[in-house]
Amino acid sequence: MQAVSFLKVRKAQLLHELKALGFLYSLFLISGSVIAAFVFYKTQTNTKNVLYGLLALTFVVFSIHISRSDHRFISLISEKPFLIFLIEYGAFVMPFILLSIVGSGKIWMVLIMFPIVLISKMKKGFYKEATVSVIGNYVPSKLYEWKAGLRRVSWIFILLWLAALVLVFIPFVSILILWVMLMMVSGFYDHGESRDMIEGFRLNAGGFLVKKFVTHILMFQLFAVPVLLINLFIYPDKWWVVLLFLLFSCVNIMVFISSKYAVWQHAENNFTNSILNTICMIGLILPFLLPLPIIVLVRNYRKALLNLKPLLDDYH
Amino acid sequence: MIIIDKLVAGYGQSIVLNNLSVTLEEGAIHGLVGLNGSGKSTFLRVISNLNRPLSGTISYSGKPTSRSFISLMETEPYFYHGITGHEYLTLFKSYSEIEFIESEWQDLFSIPLDHLIDSYSTGMKKKLAILGIIKSNKSVMLFDEPFNGLDIESSRIFSSVLKKLVTLNHTIIITSHILETLTSLCTKIHYLKNGIIFKTFDSMNADKIDKEIFHELDAQVNDKINKLL
Numbered sequence: 056m057q058a059v060s061f062l063k064v065r066k067a068q069l070l071h072e073l074k075a076l077g078f079l080y081s082l083f084l085i086s087g088s089v090i091a092a093f094v095f096y097k098t099q100t101n102t103k104n105v106l107y108g109l110l111a112l113t114f115v116v117f118s119i120h121i122s123r124s125d126h127r128f129i130s131l132i133s134e135k136p137f138l139i140f141l142i143e144y145g146a147f148v149m150p151f152i153l154l155s156i157v158g159s160g161k162i163w164m165v166l167i168m169f170p171i172v173l174i175s176k177m178k179k180g181f182y183k184e185a186t187v188s189v190i191g192n193y194v195p196s197k198l199y200e201w202k203a204g205l206r207r208v209s210w211i212f213i214l215l216w217l218a219a220l221v222l223v224f225i226p227f228v229s230i231l232i233l234w235v236m237l238m239m240v241s242g243f244y245d246h247g248e249s250r251d252m253i254e255g256f257r258l259n260a261g262g263f264l265v266k267k268f269v270t271h272i273l274m275f276q277l278f279a280v281p282v283l284l285i286n287l288f289i290y291p292d293k294w295w296v297v298l299l300f301l302l303f304s305c306v307n308i309m310v311f312i313s314s315k316y317a318v319w320q321h322a323e324n325n326f327t328n329s330i331l332n333t334i335c336m337i338g339l340i341l342p343f344l345l346p347l348p349i350i351v352l353v354r355n356y357r358k359a360l361l362n363l364k365p366l367l368d369d370y371h
Numbered sequence: 372m373i374i375i376d377k378l379v380a381g382y383g384q385s386i387v388l389n390n391l392s393v394t395l396e397e398g399a400i401h402g403l404v405g406l407n408g409s410g411k412s413t414f415l416r417v418i419s420n421l422n423r424p425l426s427g428t429i430s431y432s433g434k435p436t437s438r439s440f441i442s443l444m445e446t447e448p449y450f451y452h453g454i455t456g457h458e459y460l461t462l463f464k465s466y467s468e469i470e471f472i473e474s475e476w477q478d479l480f481s482i483p484l485d486h487l488i489d490s491y492s493t494g495m496k497k498k499l500a501i502l503g504i505i506k507s508n509k510s511v512m513l514f515d516e517p518f519n520g521l522d523i524e525s526s527r528i529f530s531s532v533l534k535k536l537v538t539l540n541h542t543i544i545i546t547s548h549i550l551e552t553l554t555s556l557c558t559k560i561h562y563l564k565n566g567i568i569f570k571t572f573d574s575m576n577a578d579k580i581d582k583e584i585f586h587e588l589d590a591q592v593n594d595k596i597n598k599l600l
Contacts, residue, residue: 202453203452204453206487250421251463255463257464
């Protein structure tokens with residue numbers, strides 16, 4: 056009974072979120088879900104594809120579980136949070152199980168309930184602590200956007216990277232995953248830092264921005280370069296795709312940083328850049344948008360210099 | 372010495388500091404008192420080059436003031452979401468040759484530096500901001516209401532730290548609403564009123580400060596309270 060009321064609450068929350076998103080975004084989201092379901096249905100033609108689907112769905116559910124922020128809330132309202140998680144994830148994968156059965160005529164997808172039971176039993180504490188201590192400790196403090204960002208997206212980033220390495224044998228899939236990772240990185244720059252943290256660099260405005268560009272590009276390429284090199288080794292004739300992504304990722308990271316500091320204010324977060332960053336990122340899929348990041352970079356670099364000068368002018 | 376001459380500063384059309392002149396000795400703790408809105412925070416922000424004055428000059432040892440040797444701790448320090456206290460402190464390099472032994476400072480202020488700052492209480496955040504300033508170790512340190520939110524023990528420790536910093540020739544300016552804290556700590560106390568330093572008191576004359584500042588106010592307020600109760 057409690058589970059039914061909880062699902063009703065979730066339904067109301069979903070409708071509320073869709074309403075808040077607005078008609079256009081809701082339509083986009085629903086269309087995307089329908090297309091994803093259709094693609095899933097079409098690929099479920101044999102046992103091998105069903106197993107791939109099973110792995111992918113397990114990964115999605117695991118990602119949702121470790122990144123959701125309502126673990127504490129659910130523990131407070133229910134004596135058995137495990138059941139709530141199980142019902143929610145069960146409801147989430149049910150359409151995929153049905154589509155798989157209809158598409159392939161096989162019931163293998165039902166096996167997903169085993170990992171879902173295990174995932175639902177996982178407590179937030181152990182991987183939260185691991186996220187703070189393990190992931191964060193390997194990132195230098197000066198790259199605090201990355202430190203905090205990786206802690207926020209938790210293990211998803213690492214899992215995506217591992218997926219990019221594993222799926223490198225399927226043409227371009229690993230580069231697509233790197234693109235998703237870059238999209239995640241763009242969100243690292245939404246949070247503003249204090250004035251003291253910027254001053255801690257003891258550099259003038261230009262030096263500060265250049266240092267940020269170099270260190271943050273290196274940080275991303277630490278993940279991207281191994282995947283790109285394997286791609287280059289397996290598909291040497293497609294060297295230009297690797298080169299294009301390398302340049303694209305470097306320019307976009309500079310766009311994220313310059314956009315952040317173009318509007319930076321002490322002790323303020325700024326989410327207004329996220330739309331522009333997303334449009335710049337789409338350039339990899341829609342080639343006519345490819346020059347956009349360079350135009351945005353030039354414009355925002357100038358604005359960032361002007362914005363930071365009053366603060367950092369004393370550090371010549 | 373910090374020499375402030377005919378300083379005018381404000382926000383937009385509103386003038387907060389109006390022709391303010393004062394000389395602040397080096398190697399001393401200066402207290403700044405004044406009622407809400409008297410311009411204490413603006414005064415500190417202008418000295419630290421965060422707000423540009425409309426007119427007037429500020430110099431330190433004959434040079435224009437610079438953020439490279441002045442640090443300011445604001446009333447409500449802000450930190451970055453998702454990093455630990457230790458990681459925050461590593462962002463600051465010391466400006467002197469004295470080594471900043473983090474573990475010792477952590478023990479002294481009882482602050483869990485390995486935890487995410489998001490989980491800190493107001494007092495812990497204040498202590499972390501204080502440690503950031505101490506680690507930077509610049510010649511001039513400005514603290515805006517540093518005792519707000521600090522527990523009794525930490526306030527006591529912080530006062531002792533300030534006294535020690537002065538012996539190392541740092542110049543410190545503190546604002547506080549708690550007059551007793553300033554009278555026991557500061558070499559000079561400056562009373563800010565109507566946009567100027569209305570009066571400067573020696574720590575020797577601490578008893579006069581209370582009378583001077585609150586004499587008029589007490590008379591007005593007591594009349595009102597007597598009517599109300």
